[in-house]
Amino acid sequence: MIQVKNLYHDYSGKGKHAVNDISFEINKGEIFGFLGPSGAGKSTVQNIMTGLLKLQKGEVLYQGKAINQMKNSFYNEIGVSFEHPNLYAKLTGYENLKYYAGLFSVPTLDPMELLERVGLLESANKRASAYSKGMKQRLVFARALINNPNILFLDEPTSGLDPSTANKIKEIIKEKQQDGCTIFLTTHNMFAAEELCNHVAFLNDGKIVASDSPRNLKLQYGENSVKVEYQKDGLKKKIFFLDKEEDKKEFNEIVNKEKIQTIHTQEATLEQIFIKLTGRELA
Amino acid sequence: MKAFINLFKKDMVIALRNALIWVLIGTLVLLVGFVRFLMPEDFQQNQSQYIYDKSQEQVLQKVFTQSEGGNFTIVNSQKALEASLEKNPYSIGVVFEGSIDQPQFSILHQKNISEKNQRIINASLEKLIAGLRGIERTQQYQVEFLRQQAKVIPKNLTSVPVLLTFEVLIIGFLFIAVFMFQEKNEGSIRAYQISPGGVFLYIISKVMVFIVIGLLYGLSFVLLTLGTSVNLLTLSLLIVLGVALYTLIGIIVAVFFNNISDWFFVGMGVLTLNILPAISYGLPTFAPKFITIIPSYSIMSALREVLFPTGKSIVPALNMLIIGNILAFGICYLVVKRRLMKEGQ
The missing domain is CATH 3.30.1490 (Dna Ligase; domain 1)
Structure with missing residues (x-):
């Protein structure tokens, strides 16, 4: 489904690679955990895979088609939840989802239903600027689901959430997987990864140091x-x-x-x- | 189309919830009040001319007592003359001595008088004496007007095209920058980047929002200052083209900065450059090439023609604005695609 081959990225242009020769594959319907500490290069890889960052060297293929040849309609197929909430502060939670949904040319989900799923129904008509960090995180997560995507990119989706809300989010992630959605989960929370992922890759200093199912990794290195x-x-x-x-x-x-x-x-x-x-x- | 309407509605809602809308309403009220109630209709200084007839025959005194003295006001004594000059520092005092055949004039004034004004005073006095001698001078020149003479515009209203051009500049250039920095700061631009919206819709939506705001502001300003006797259709067309052009230029510049502090020097530089044509508007004889190629010059001249018609064609200005918009859109598309929609460059 998704193939990443020999990916490199150099922000400075001076040969100091934030991502250094990374390759992996994600099968359809799989939750792929990309694990590593802050600054390991996780978000850089996700940003290249979503087209946010320009591909410098290597290949990112979706069903054999290169990311840099994708048209805008590619974004109808994917949903992205960012680590740092990025919402229109002057719009309400409901408006953030409604206007975002309007950009897609595929059927979208009901914003109110999504807000209910992530526990924000009561705050639907409050401006996003008045939301707490956890509420913003949930709204960004809900926004990633609005177009019912086939591929979900989740960057630290449970970061800053209380255990009960984090469980709610994990439940939704599992449901999406059961619906056939392929999920790329970037996190430094190993417990969440262990609970959710079919396959994980450990990333350190821009390189993958190990990649397998959590069970096999435990058997191999545990x-x-x-x-x-x-x-x-x-x-x-x-x-x-x-x-x-x-x-x-x-x-x-x-x-x-x-x-x-x-x-x-x-x-x-x-x-x-x-x-x-x-x-x-x-x- | 659905995506565009949706995006436009979103941008419009954000613009209306922004403090900038209150700044605009406040500015509109201030400018209308300034033009209608604070600026005088005529800026001319009160250059009254007083004359004291010190001659023995007192011909001037007698003549002015019997009839109006034209530009001159007669006073009865040197003291009265000096008192009048003291009261109005810009006035001119004339003391007449001698006789009609051998007149002697002394001019008294507080401020410097230009050579041009001295000649005008000389001519007035010569004409006065010639009239008293019964000599009628025939006019030795003829004035022909190339176009039909326009009505004299009250000075307070002549400022309307300039203020309207500044409004176009401010709304288009400055506010789009504020708007974009807000999106960059809250990170919402990243969410748009991974949506199917694309570059074209992003630019068009922003431009449309500022066109609507610009039209509402511009038409309100003109209607509240000049009334309904204006060609509103042509005026609207000029505002649309002007705001669109400066919004596009505003996007092109703002793309390269992350906040208003970084943008300030470059942004204010561009803004100041575009305010320069106001000098040529005030002093029409000063219109060097480098000023006439600044788009705000064309906008200002065309607005003046639309608001106070003299028969000049505004087609060249419209053509310039259309070409400017096409060029600016092309550049804007490229920079938004390469700089704004892609990170890490």
Whole structure:
């Protein structure tokens, strides 16, 4: 369905690539998670894939057709939810959706129904400038769905939302997938990715460091780990992969010398695998 | 068409909810009040001329007592003359001595008098004396007018074309920049970029919004100052072409900046350049080529002709504006497509 081949992007034009030789494929009806810390190049890739950023080097193909040859009608097929809410502040929530819907030449969804789905029905007639950050985030998400797209690009769709609202959004994402929608999910929230994605790719410093289904990644890179909380100039937390000699040695040292508060064995999470592969945390 | 109407409605709603609409209404009220009630119909200074007849025969005194003294007002003493001059610093005092056959005039004045005015005073006095001697001078020149003479326009109303041109400039050039920076700042332009709307609709919608606002403003201003005796159709056509041209130029410039502070120097530079033709409007003999090619010059001249017809053709101005609009649209399309609709360039 979507193929990205040897993608590069250089903002400065001085050979410092924000995206460096990235390739992946997304199958129809799949939720593809693009995971990485801030500044890893996730949004850059999404922006190139949506045509917001000019393609410099590489290929982005939709059913074999290159993004730079797509006409405006391509946008009838896709929906994009941005990380930073970008709404017409002087329009109400309802007007933001209504006027946006009017730009499409395909049947669109009822703005009021969408507002109800994301929990904004009561604020439908309030200006977007009066919305909280979470409300704006939900409105941007609803806007991405207005044209009932076949491909959805979601950039941190649950960021800044309370757990209950975030669950509501995740439910809608799952429903869209069941309807056959292909979803490109950009996030640094590994728990959301693990819950939603069929396939994930870890991105670090503009490069993909691993790409597979969450289960396969766990099988391939996951090691049983131990999480230790101990007191040393305040509360410290550390995860040890006991299969590794270095970690085992350090773990023994801490258990023997420091004041331990809790010890838990745990299955490796995507976050831990990411840390293991890149040496970086996600947040 | 559906997409255009939708986009136009959205832009119109945003424009009407913007503070700029209140700025425009306030400006309209101020300008109408200024033209109708504050500006005088005539700017001429009160250059009264007083004459004191110090001669023995007092011929002038007698003549002026019996009949009107033309441009001159007769006074009875040197003191009265000086008092009159003191009262009005721009007035001229004349002291007549000698006789009708050998007149001597002394001119008294507070301010500097130009050489031209000195000659006019000389001519007036010569004519006065010649009249008293019974000599009738025949006119030695003939005046022919190339066109039918236009009515004399009250000075306060002559400002209407200039103010209307500035309105076209401000609405088109300045407000579109404010509008676009608002979209850039709130990021809503990014949402439009990934919609099927496209460049053409984006430009046309913005231009239409400012044409509607410009027409409402321009027609209100003219109707409230000059009344209904104006060719409203031609006036509307000029406003439409003028606002469209300056909105397009406004977009072309604003595309390269992200906020009003970055835009300020370049934007104000372009705005100032386009205000220069007002100098030529005030001093018609000063119209160098570089001023006449500025679009606001054509708009100003054509507006003057539409509002105060003298028989001149406005077709060249209309042609210039049409060509200007086509060129500006082409450039605008390219810069919007390459700079505004694509990021990271």
